[in-house]
Amino acid sequence: MxxxxxxxxxxxxxxxxxxxxxxxxxxxxxxxxxxxxxxxxxxxxxxxxxxxxxxxxxxxxxxxxxxxxxxxxxxxxxxxxxxxxxxxxxxxxxxxxxxxxxxxxxxxxxxxxxxxxxxxxxxxxxxxxxxxxxxxxxxxxxxxxxxxxxxxxxxxxxxxxxxxxxxxxxxxxxxxxxxxxxxxxxxxxxxxxxxxxxxxxxxxxxxxxxxxxxxxxxxxxxxxxxxxxxxxxxxxxxxxxxxxxxxxxxxxxxxxxxxxxxxxxxxxxxxxxxxxxxxxxxxxxxxxxxxxxxxxxxxxxxxxxxxxxxxxxxxxxxxxxxxxxIASHASLSRDTAHCACAEFPDRCTSCGRCVIACRDGGYHAISLTDRHVAIDKGRCDGCGLCSFVCPEGVIVMQPRTQMTGR
Ligand SMILES: Cc1cc2nc3c(=O)[nH]c(=O)nc-3n(C[C@H](O)[C@H](O)[C@H](O)COP(=O)(O)O)c2cc1C
CATH class of the missing domain: 3.20.20.70 (Aldolase class I)
Structure with missing residues (x-):
């Protein structure tokens, strides 16, 4: 309080x-x-x-x-x-x-x-x-x-x-x-x-x-x-x-x-x-x-x-x-790249929207097998699209330095 x-x-x-x-x-x-x-x-x-x-x-x-x-x-x-x-x-x-x-x-x-x-x-x-x-x-x-x-x-x-x-x-x-x-x-x-x-x-x-x-x-x-x-x-x-x-x-x-x-x-x-x-x-x-x-x-x-x-x-x-x-675009940091992480995998319903979004509007970095979202960190460009299209909040963006290997 x-x-x-x-x-x-x-x-x-x-x-x-x-x-x-x-x-x-x-x-x-x-x-x-x-x-x-x-x-x-x-x-x-x-x-x-x-x-x-x-x-x-x-x-x-x-x-x-x-x-x-x-x-x-x-x-x-x-x-x-x-x-x-x-x-x-x-x-x-x-x-x-x-x-x-x-x-x-x-x-x-x-x-x-x-x-x-x-x-x-x-x-x-x-x-x-x-x-x-x-x-x-x-x-x-x-x-x-x-x-x-x-x-x-x-x-x-x-x-x-x-x-x-x-x-x-x-x-x-x-x-x-x-x-x-x-x-x-x-x-x-x-x-x-x-x-x-x-x-x-x-x-x-x-x-x-x-x-x-x-x-x-x-x-x-x-x-x-x-x-x-x-x-x-x-x-x-x-x-x-x-x-x-x-x-x-x-x-x-x-x-x-x-x-x-x-x-x-x-x-x-x-x-x-x-x-x-x-x-x-x-x-x-x-x-x-x-x-x-x-x-x-x-x-x-x-x-x-x-x-x-x-x-x-x-x-x-x-x-x-x-x-x-609120700054100029040029002055925004390029030092803190983010990457998608399947932070709450239990919530996944296998709807596949993240896979489709990343395939057709992103970087081909996400696959889904048997309710398991796999993110290829090498391909992920950190745009954040998947975190927005996921209706269940499974995916969150994390700074690459803080990632824990998910
Ligand atoms: C039906 C309607 C009538 C409005 N009439 C006036 C008006 O008479 N004079 C005015 O300055 N703005 C008028 N506005 C604009 C609002 O005051 C406000 O600037 C605008 O709708 C954005 O705010 P909002 O998203 O909270 O509605 C009107 C808006 C609506 C939706």
Missing amino acids: STTDTSLKTTVGSLSLNNPFLLASGPPTASGIQIRHAFRLGWAGAVTKTIVPDTLEIEDVSPRFAAWKGQDAGLLGFENIELLSKRNLSYWTGEIAAMKKEYPDRVLIASIMASPDPAEWQDLAGTVQDAGADAIELNVSCPHGMPEQGVGAAIGQHASLVRELTHAVRGVVRIPLIVKLTPNVTDIVPVALAAVEAGADILTAINTVQCLMGVDLDTLEPLPSVAGCSTYGGYSGPAVKPIGLRVISQIARELPVPLMGIGGISRWQDAAEYIAVGASAVQVCTAVMWNGAGIIREMTRGLSGYLAEKHLPDPGALRCRALPR
């Missing part, structure tokens, strides 16, 4: 949080009722579904989701072609003011988007600020629908447009200004730098990854099919976590700006990984849609236990701890 006294309290920029978990902008923050429910369950903050001026008409299609599920029906990846908030501005100003009265210790961030005219963003920013929002998040990253109107990712994919818009809004708001970035760019760093130089206090990443979920092979309709046709959508959920981690770490390595990580977070471990590569806090959308806002209990319990076990007093002490270990 650890004696470390841990607290989940943390800060992101000048915002103080009871724990590092916020609801991301999306269906779980589409109404005040949902945000209040999440606050009661323990979420430290929420980013509203993106609020737009009343002049911008939002008309959603139906259906607007598609899912890639694992064999146990668990979610692997999720696509949406949903647009922004359909509630009017006076609904949001009333709810922001009311929620801040009811939950003064929670952080309420207003996500906003307007027409390509920066003056409209300035007006909207001023309105949500006056309503009492703790911070403003500029959605310059939605990859579907809005780019056709010159906003969303159509702005976020160009450093010059991000700079111009951020500068314009910065000029009229005194509360923290957050810019939510799109991963759909070749290099995130110039875009992040433009936002920071133009006055962003915090960056959020990632919004969804542009995708096409699939094609119904009976009808040849792309998915999700809206009366027979579809469009490119936004990918989220567990499948995008590696992209989010890459983006957050790339920004953290280059810029000393506070970061909020999003993308595929559904367990406390995912959040801990984001923090370890540079995030100060995290946001969650798809996992709440899929499993409910109650996942906060396990996320806070798990993260707390992990920090205590590691003798870390708070999430801030974990921040960036993995970052120095």
Whole structure:
């Protein structure tokens, strides 16, 4: 048992949080009722579904989701072609003011988007600020629908447009200004730098990854099919976590700006990984849609236990701890070659997947006779493929120097 006294309290920029978990902008923050429910369950903050001026008409299609599920029906990846908030501005100003009265210790961030005219963003920013929002998040990253109107990712994919818009809004708001970035760019760093130089206090990443979920092979309709046709959508959920981690770490390595990580977070471990590569806090959308806002209990319990076990007093002490270990490929060690070992031979069911994988995708180093996996160490190149395809965990990779002759 650890004696470390841990607290989940943390800060992101000048915002103080009871724990590092916020609801991301999306269906779980589409109404005040949902945000209040999440606050009661323990979420430290929420980013509203993106609020737009009343002049911008939002008309959603139906259906607007598609899912890639694992064999146990668990979610692997999720696509949406949903647009922004359909509630009017006076609904949001009333709810922001009311929620801040009811939950003064929670952080309420207003996500906003307007027409390509920066003056409209300035007006909207001023309105949500006056309503009492703790911070403003500029959605310059939605990859579907809005780019056709010159906003969303159509702005976020160009450093010059991000700079111009951020500068314009910065000029009229005194509360923290957050810019939510799109991963759909070749290099995130110039875009992040433009936002920071133009006055962003915090960056959020990632919004969804542009995708096409699939094609119904009976009808040849792309998915999700809206009366027979579809469009490119936004990918989220567990499948995008590696992209989010890459983006957050790339920004953290280059810029000393506070970061909020999003993308595929559904367990406390995912959040801990984001923090370890540079995030100060995290946001969650798809996992709440899929499993409910109650996942906060396990996320806070798990993260707390992990920090205590590691003798870390708070999430801030974990921040960036993995970052120095992200290096260039050329600098990675060539001195510690690994080799496959049949570490748990009793578990082998003779399925033969390791043999096939090593034969057709590897180095012809594995054979199987009568439930006995034999690894030819001379042929094994240490790639690790067999350890991943084995469904029973029979094979593990070991440094060649530690091998015991199995
Ligand atoms: C159905 C749906 C609607 C979304 N709507 C918004 C939105 O209105 N504004 C926004 O900034 N992000 C929106 N997002 C993006 C999420 O906030 C988040 O950046 C993304 O889904 C990745 O996180 P996740 O894997 O936890 O969902 C939406 C995501 C989904 C799945």
